[in-house]
């Protein structure tokens with residue numbers, strides 16, 4: 683009997699795994715994950731999106747995917763596909779309005795199942811939308827799979843930044859390289875009068891990134907179109923690919 687593999691492993695067929703993380707919930711981590719995945723697909727990359735946000739899986743809605751994934755052989759699971767992105771979400775295995783009250787070992791089992799039993803096929807990049815914070819799922823992912831980089835999403839608010847810093851510290855400990863930080867909800871431009879307002883402050887993430895010695899990848903505005911697009915199941919990079927809002931995601935995708 684073969685010995686259990688030790689340490690982080692490559693998932694067969696998957697070239698690179700990139701994690702999108704945040705210290706706090708609601709800062710736009712899933713929005714960033716969905717838009718980066720769609721932008722990568724548009725740039726001709728074979729891309730997968732694993733929605734590991736066990737407490738609030740939002741990728742089925744954001745990518746416009748529903749229904750239960752099929753398992754023709756009863757062992758492996760066929761992923762879903764939309765907008766050129768191959769995807770799997772914990773949300774497709776539970777009812778949408780059902781609270782996930784799993785304990786650590788169950789979470790880890792579900793994550794491992796999504797990594798190893800889903801027929802991802804050949805992928806250039808697998809984006810993993812992590813739950814917020816520094817918990818079991820993050821640890822399990824980094825210990826079981828070879829994660830090539832992490833992107834940290836934060837709003838400019840002090841409370842969000844404080845938690846983002848903990849996230850960076852965790853990835854440093856797990857020896858996962860930080861690709862950079864994204865300031866989301868950076869500024870708001872009034873659709874009526876064009877007045878620019880910094881609802882959550884501005885520049886906090888740039889300052890934090892400089893302090894931590896990691897790149898600032900983008901400052902994404904708080905924008906109604908971004909929210910409407912995600913809620914409608916076609917992220918802004920898909921529904922309005924030529925917009926200024928889509929451009930910042932496309933620019934990050936080109937660097938990945």
Ligand code: ADP
Pocket residue numbers: 704706707708709710711712713714738740866867902903904905906908909910912913
């Ligand atoms: P998280 O994954 O960090 O919990 P989400 O990506 O689910 O955050 O975003 C929370 C809510 O904020 C969603 O309704 C989303 O559409 C909205 N949102 C995220 N980023 C933006 C943005 N830049 N502009 C407008 N709405 C946004």
